[in-house]
Amino acid sequence: MTTVTLSLVSHTNAGKTTLARTLLGTDVGVVRDAPHVTQFADGHDLLATPEGDRLRLWDTPGFGDSARLAKRMRQRGQPLGWFLSEVWDRWRDHSFWASQQALRHVQAESDVVLYLVNAAESPQTAGYVAPEMDLLAWVGKPVLVLLNQLGAPRTAAEEAADVDAWRAHLARWPLVQGVLPLDAFARCWVHEATLLQAVQAALQGDRAEAMARLAAAWRARRQQTFEEAMQVLAASLARTAAARETVAEGAGIGQRLRQIGGAVARRLDADAAADPATAAQQRLAAALEAEVRQSTTRLIELHGLEGQAQGEILDRVAGQFARHERVPEGKAAILGGAVTGALAGLKADIASGGLTLGGGLIAGGLIGALGAAGLARGINVVRGTGRSWVAWGDAAMAPLVEAALLRYLAVAHFGRGRGEWVQGEAPPHWAATVAEALAPRQAALAALWAGRSDRVDNAGEAERLAVALQPLLAAAASAALQRLYPGSHNPPP
Numbered sequence: 137m138t139t140v141t142l143s144l145v146s147h148t149n150a151g152k153t154t155l156a157r158t159l160l161g162t163d164v165g166v167v168r169d170a171p172h173v174t175q176f177a178d179g180h181d182l183l184a185t186p187e188g189d190r191l192r193l194w195d196t197p198g199f200g201d202s203a204r205l206a207k208r209m210r211q212r213g214q215p216l217g218w219f220l221s222e223v224w225d226r227w228r229d230h231s232f233w234a235s236q237q238a239l240r241h242v243q244a245e246s247d248v249v250l251y252l253v254n255a256a257e258s259p260q261t262a263g264y265v266a267p268e269m270d271l272l273a274w275v276g277k278p279v280l281v282l283l284n285q286l287g288a289p290r291t292a293a294e295e296a297a298d299v300d301a302w303r304a305h306l307a308r309w310p311l312v313q314g315v316l317p318l319d320a321f322a323r324c325w326v327h328e329a330t331l332l333q334a335v336q337a338a339l340q341g342d343r344a345e346a347m348a349r350l351a352a353a354w355r356a357r358r359q360q361t362f363e364e365a366m367q368v369l370a371a372s373l374a375r376t377a378a379a380r381e382t383v384a385e386g387a388g389i390g391q392r393l394r395q396i397g398g399a400v401a402r403r404l405d406a407d408a409a410a411d412p413a414t415a416a417q418q419r420l421a422a423a424l425e426a427e428v429r430q431s432t433t434r435l436i437e438l439h440g441l442e443g444q445a446q447g448e449i450l451d452r453v454a455g456q457f458a459r460h461e462r463v464p465e466g467k468a469a470i471l472g473g474a475v476t477g478a479l480a481g482l483k484a485d486i487a488s489g490g491l492t493l494g495g496g497l498i499a500g501g502l503i504g505a506l507g508a509a510g511l512a513r514g515i516n517v518v519r520g521t522g523r524s525w526v527a528w529g530d531a532a533m534a535p536l537v538e539a540a541l542l543r544y545l546a547v548a549h550f551g552r553g554r555g556e557w558v559q560g561e562a563p564p565h566w567a568a569t570v571a572e573a574l575a576p577r578q579a580a581l582a583a584l585w586a587g588r589s590d591r592v593d594n595a596g597e598a599e600r601l602a603v604a605l606q607p608l609l610a611a612a613a614s615a616a617l618q619r620l621y622p623g624s625h626n627p628p629p
């Protein structure tokens with residue numbers, strides 16, 4: 137039954153309240169791009185264990201004019217006592233008043249100080265850091281320095297270079313026990329695991345033991361989220377792989393496809409409406425769009441975020457596909473043309489308000505990107521004994537699996553402090569990381585798709601595929617996180 141208290145402290149406007157929102161998964165406090173927005177220290181429960189241990193996280197008012205403050209304090213005999221007992225006018229000496237509130241809080245409450253810096257600035261230009269470190273040194277609590285505002289996720293090497301620069305700059309303050317990247321907007325949850333480990337290492341005795349229990353509880357919760365996320369994606373991909381759309385009777389499908397292939401440029405909508413095979417493919421594409429939106433929305437919920445998945449996510453994922461481009465050939469060329477037609481048909485539906493799809497998916501680069509990625513090329517048109525039907529072909533599935541993992545990474549990196557889910561940057565190194573993580577599993581995945589039923593009635597197939605797919609996806613996602621954040625806590629493969 138021990139309480140461990142962490143305090144977010146920084147120069148004003150560095151992003152404490154924003155990071156508190158990301159760590160807590162709730163919209164606490166007031167965030168604004170202005171100095172001295174947070175006026176009072178404010179505590180929240182970050183975590184609890186069944187044994188009754190609690191991890192508290194405090195947001196504090198930001199330090200103000202630190203250079204002037206340090207100068208004033210150097211002129212006195214007992215600087216900290218003087219400063220903390222002085223009655224600063226909240227309105228006239230606002231920057232001193234806010235700094236005093238923060239320091240009083242740290243002295244009275246904190247076990248570990250989480251000191252944020254705006255890492256968009258270089259350590260040399262952030263002039264407030266030295267006086268603020270001196271102030272914290274007078275209080276004497278252990279400090280972990282968190283690099284905020286790092287921008288979009290970067291490779292492990294790039295991130296390490298920033299961390300090293302700050303670590304070197306801060307070496308002269310022995311109270312600094314660690315320097316960690318933790319961007320409130322774009323951190324991954326594995327960064328938070330690393331933070332909790334560092335907090336544990338900064339503590340002693342009861343508190344260190346309690347922190348070990350708290351960190352274990354936190355990992356168990358994140359592990360569960362990870363597994364649920366993999367289940368959501370596996371089930372969704374499996375439904376897409378098992379989806380079949382029958383083609384209305386009466387159309388000579390081969391002839392129709394050839395017609396569409398030639399007519400795409402001229403009469404897309406009319407073709408889509410008139411041709412049963414195109415209509416079936418449209419339904420398949422619409423179901424895929426719905427799957428992607430629904431599964432992403434579910435990932436967003438699972439990660440304590442808000443907002444609906446929009447087409448932007450798909451746009452962004454679609455952009456990742458460009459490198460798969462192949463020139464369609466032979467029959468595939470005809471089929472590819474048909475699918476592009478189907479997608480263009482959807483676009484027309486959106487324009488007329490007929491479908492409430494994420495606008496970006498179809499309207500944006502996805503038509504070309506998915507086509508180029510082999511989706512179109514891989515589509516299967518099978519004439520059954522009684523009925524003709526369409527399904528996604530084997531070649532369509534590989535880019536969809538890759539896209540699913542990229543969507544997982546996008547959600548896993550989105551900090552709640554950033555606000556409602558929105559399209560983010562697509563760091564270029566993610567695509568390669570995901571491809572590398574999937575490489576050892578491609579044969580098993582290909583065998584799954586190739587083993588699909590060739591009957592239109594395939595009841596139970598989606599469920600069977602999901603069970604087989606889930607461990608493959610989890611292993612690949614875990615390997616991707618391991619590559620992105622070597623040495624961090626990761627879900628066990």
Ligand SMILES: Nc1nc2c(ncn2[C@@H]2O[C@H](COP(=O)(O)OP(=O)(O)OP(=O)(O)O)[C@@H](O)[C@H]2O)c(=O)[nH]1
Pocket residue numbers: 146147148149150151152153154155166167168169170171172173174175196197198199284285286287319320321322
């Ligand atoms: N790009 C980016 N902006 C951030 C990040 N964290 C915070 N911000 C922005 O920085 C500004 C200040 O954020 P706050 O969370 O209010 O900062 P604070 O440290 O609590 O400020 P005070 O309470 O006034 O001391 C806001 O406009 C945030 O949106 C981040 O990780 N990335």
Ligand SMILES: [Mg+2]
Pocket residue numbers: 152153154165166167173174195196
């Ligand atoms: Mg604040």
